[in-house]
Amino acid sequence: MKQKRPALKDIASKLNVSITTVSFVLNGKGKEKKISDEVIKKIQDYTESINFKPNLVAQSLRTGKTKIIVFMVEDISNYFFAKLARIIEDIAYNKDYKVLFCSNENDDKRSRELINLFYERQVDGFIIIPSAGIRNDIDDLIKKNVPVVLFDRYFPDLKTNYVVINNKDAANKATRHLIDNGFKKIAFITTDVKQTQMLDRLKGYEECVSQAQLSSNVLEIPFKDVNSDKGKGLIHSFITDHAEYDSVFFSTNYLTQSGLEVIKDYNPNLLNELGIITFDDNDLFRIYTPTISAVSQPLQEIGEKLMKIMLNMLKEKDGSDSPQEVVLNAELIQRDSSKDR
Amino acid sequence: MKQKRPALKDIASKLNVSITTVSFVLNGKGKEKKISDEVIKKIQDYTESINFKPNLVAQSLRTGKTKIIVFMVEDISNYFFAKLARIIEDIAYNKDYKVLFCSNENDDKRSRELINLFYERQVDGFIIIPSAGIRNDIDDLIKKNVPVVLFDRYFPDLKTNYVVINNKDAANKATRHLIDNGFKKIAFITTDVKQTQMLDRLKGYEECVSQAQLSSNVLEIPFKDVNSDKGKGLIHSFITDHAEYDSVFFSTNYLTQSGLEVIKDYNPNLLNELGIITFDDNDLFRIYTPTISAVSQPLQEIGEKLMKIMLNMLKEKDGSDSPQEVVLNAELIQRDSSKDR
DNA sequence: TCGTTAAACTAAATCGTTTTAGTAGATTTA
DNA sequence: TAAATCTACTAAAACGATTTAGTTTAACGA
Numbered sequence: 035m036k037q038k039r040p041a042l043k044d045i046a047s048k049l050n051v052s053i054t055t056v057s058f059v060l061n062g063k064g065k066e067k068k069i070s071d072e073v074i075k076k077i078q079d080y081t082e083s084i085n086f087k088p089n090l091v092a093q094s095l096r097t098g099k100t101k102i103i104v105f106m107v108e109d110i111s112n113y114f115f116a117k118l119a120r121i122i123e124d125i126a127y128n129k130d131y132k133v134l135f136c137s138n139e140n141d142d143k144r145s146r147e148l149i150n151l152f153y154e155r156q157v158d159g160f161i162i163i164p165s166a167g168i169r170n171d172i173d174d175l176i177k178k179n180v181p182v183v184l185f186d187r188y189f190p191d192l193k194t195n196y197v198v199i200n201n202k203d204a205a206n207k208a209t210r211h212l213i214d215n216g217f218k219k220i221a222f223i224t225t226d227v228k229q230t231q232m233l234d235r236l237k238g239y240e241e242c243v244s245q246a247q248l249s250s251n252v253l254e255i256p257f258k259d260v261n262s263d264k265g266k267g268l269i270h271s272f273i274t275d276h277a278e279y280d281s282v283f284f285s286t287n288y289l290t291q292s293g294l295e296v297i298k299d300y301n302p303n304l305l306n307e308l309g310i311i312t313f314d315d316n317d318l319f320r321i322y323t324p325t326i327s328a329v330s331q332p333l334q335e336i337g338e339k340l341m342k343i344m345l346n347m348l349k350e351k352d353g354s355d356s357p358q359e360v361v362l363n364a365e366l367i368q369r370d371s372s373k374d375r
Numbered sequence: 376m377k378q379k380r381p382a383l384k385d386i387a388s389k390l391n392v393s394i395t396t397v398s399f400v401l402n403g404k405g406k407e408k409k410i411s412d413e414v415i416k417k418i419q420d421y422t423e424s425i426n427f428k429p430n431l432v433a434q435s436l437r438t439g440k441t442k443i444i445v446f447m448v449e450d451i452s453n454y455f456f457a458k459l460a461r462i463i464e465d466i467a468y469n470k471d472y473k474v475l476f477c478s479n480e481n482d483d484k485r486s487r488e489l490i491n492l493f494y495e496r497q498v499d500g501f502i503i504i505p506s507a508g509i510r511n512d513i514d515d516l517i518k519k520n521v522p523v524v525l526f527d528r529y530f531p532d533l534k535t536n537y538v539v540i541n542n543k544d545a546a547n548k549a550t551r552h553l554i555d556n557g558f559k560k561i562a563f564i565t566t567d568v569k570q571t572q573m574l575d576r577l578k579g580y581e582e583c584v585s586q587a588q589l590s591s592n593v594l595e596i597p598f599k600d601v602n603s604d605k606g607k608g609l610i611h612s613f614i615t616d617h618a619e620y621d622s623v624f625f626s627t628n629y630l631t632q633s634g635l636e637v638i639k640d641y642n643p644n645l646l647n648e649l650g651i652i653t654f655d656d657n658d659l660f661r662i663y664t665p666t667i668s669a670v671s672q673p674l675q676e677i678g679e680k681l682m683k684i685m686l687n688m689l690k691e692k693d694g695s696d697s698p699q700e701v702v703l704n705a706e707l708i709q710r711d712s713s714k715d716r
Numbered sequence: 717t718c719g720t721t722a723a724a725c726t727a728a729a730t731c732g733t734t735t736t737a738g739t740a741g742a743t744t745t746a
Numbered sequence: 747t748a749a750a751t752c753t754a755c756t757a758a759a760a761c762g763a764t765t766t767a768g769t770t771t772a773a774c775g776a
Contacts, residue, residue, distance in 0.1 A: 041762050052726045057764060068723055087495045091441065092762035094432045095731050110476070111461045116452035120478060123451070132492070135451070135476045137461060151473070154428045178380075295662045302664065318659040321636045323643065382732050393756045398734060409754055433732035436761050 040086055049076055056081075060088065094156060102132050102157045103344060106148060108140045113316050114287060114331070115163075121337030122161065129345055131158070140227070140257060142167035149175065159344050163187065166229055181347035183340055187231040188359075195347075197339045197360040201231050204329045204364040205238025208283060208311050211327070211366060213246050216374040217281035217309040223269060223293060224285035226254045235285045235313060251279065260288055269296045273304075281309025281372075287316050290326070310371035325369035332362055381427055390417055397422075401429065435497060443473050443498045444685060447489060449481045454657050455628060455672070456504075462678030463502065470686055472499070481568070481598060483508035490516065500685050502526065507570055522688035524681050528572040529700075536688075538680045538701040542572050545670045545705040546579025549624060549652050552668070552707060554587050557715040558622035558650040564610060564634060565626035567595045576626045576654060592620065601629055610637045614645075622650025622713075628657050631667070651712035666710035673703055 042060075046053045056077055058067045064074040080086075094100045105122055107115040119135050126133045134152065138145040145165045152160070159181035164172060169189045175182050176194065188196040212220050222239045224232055236252065243250050253272045259265035269292060273279065284290040290312040297304050311327045312319070319326035343358050383401075387394045397418055399408045405415040421427075435441045446463055448456040460476050467474045475493065479486040486506045493501070500522035505513060510530045516523050517535065529537040553561050563580045565573055577593065584591050594613045600606035610633060614620065625631040631653040638645050652668045653660070660667035680701050688696075 039762095042764095043762075053763085054726055054728095054765080055724090058725095061764085068725080070724065073724085087491065089436075089762050090496045091432060091436045092731090093764080095430075095436050095733090096762080096764050098731075100432065109461065110451070110464075111454075111457035113452075113454075116457045119476075120450065120452045123478065132475070132477075132496075134473070135460075136473075137464065150428065154431045155473075156430065156432045291658060291662065298662055298664070305664070317632055318663075321632065321639055321663075322659075323639070323646070323664045380732095383734095384732075394733085395735080395756055395758095396754090399755095402734085409752085411754065414754085430732050433761090434734080436731090436763090437733045437735085439761080 103159045104152045106162045110137045125341040140165045187229045195357045199364045201234035202238040205235040209242035219279045221251045221279045221282045223253045284312040287314035324371045327369045327372035444500045445493045447503045451478045466682040481506045528570045536698045540705045542575035543579040546576040550583035560620045562592045562620045562623045564594045625653040628655035665712045668710045668713035
């Protein structure tokens, strides 16, 4: 026996006032709208006593606002994204917004479906890690005046809000750090993803080795194989075929995880001989043996910037401000794996 | 210039038909409602051409369904929950449901707020890891006929759907495994949380050591300190004060992470001497040195069961089926850290 | 004393759907 | 030929809020 939730109507008839009056009082406009203290109190007391909660769906329909923000990443179960999700969620929560998380697998079709789906649900804004082929979908959203902020990567030819880190610079510093510690044959293991974040990291590495007149040694793993045995196989042959490499720079944390597994299987001693450095820190790297040096993205700062831009757009009447392009700096955390040994 | 999204009304007037007709056609009821093929085609062609999407908020208001399920866990950035979230999300996605993730920090106040908030938003169902004190809130939801499934833990005195693992049995097996491998002074490090999952794990450990006529050595870390330096300090003194312990059983994965860090800091060699086993597997444990033995919860199975129960309730007219109580078995994954050394 | 203003409300439109209960006209039945 | 049945639609209520544009009564000013 599902008893119906009370609506304004029910309260109004119960208390012999109009729906309007109830609505005004519940929205704190009682004074402003000259409702008498007596009536205000009557309504407040009663709604509290029955623990009345307005129907937010109806509210959304009427106001056009849902107070929901979508946070779309590659894979919400990945450490980096999950941590960031928590930060975003907390900020949103304080501002009375809810966050819908979803994973697009860096796949265009899925990204597109998710965007449409949430657009239909009238979400108020999108924070998105875009997959490579959805430039136009993002553009459409912006044209429809929906608040959008990209992060981690962006489309150079599209004017949008975005928050990224200085990938090239960070990769450069990490490579330089290896060189400074005496490593000479540095391998760079990355994915075949052709998006800004990866291209910039590659560029940072290549510029640095070339400047130091060292050779460039790059392995590109197809994105779809990144966590599979196939991917691990590729890393394995790359390393075993080139016994001369004295160090490895992984371009992203899920590659590092596979990489460590492969190295450990192949030759555990190598873990202590090879110089290792990775993009994206992880709690694991701090307690691994050896501890793994990492380029750490400023999660808190990224989250705060993203939400600041988003909340700002949500406040504006016409979001006609020029897009914000934020580039933050990552920090190189030096641990044992990149020490000269 | 935000141009308004088209509504049924606009389509209807554009094509000189009624709103009703458009609605019928878009819902695939054209044939059933005897709309002529000609009109059906006209409407379909037009709505496709302008890529019309109905307003789901309005739809929800009318139908009372939002097609949204809430998935509430302690901390969405925790490996175990994040993995499960992905599984749930995928299943839901295929059934045309969306999932809202949120973290309650195992805190009653926050849990309560989240439940209310989503209830107001008319979500169709809740999948919840309950914090200790929200028994009555859960009960209220159920009384209001809202589909609810608990997991990981439950309230023994409340008839609800739940999916858990056999914690006592799993802890028992893990302890036995250590004993079988020659460990005699086994420490159990857990939290002070007094909920079924933790109590059962403790019970499993205690029964096993007592049966083997070994001593029981338990450290309870206050939940709020679990990931802080204070928690690490407690672990540190527990271990250093008791040099006689030859093995440690961690009751949950975030404790293990802190524990490994402490042990490594204190005396790296200990990592290879101490027997170590943990509840909740993690990719990290497979590649750690030593590899860490773990009680692995059947994530896929848990996710499937949860969604099966949930989807079933969502289908029913009156959810008057008796609650499902599912207890799954966890798997002990033996790795190097629990080998006799 | 009459017009004006303020106080304290309320009726009804609106948001964009779904769905029930029609209707008008053509065709069939008896 | 009148009643019944179909076909192909449509009007309008309903979901539960917000908000505009009133209305009524009392008080005030000149």
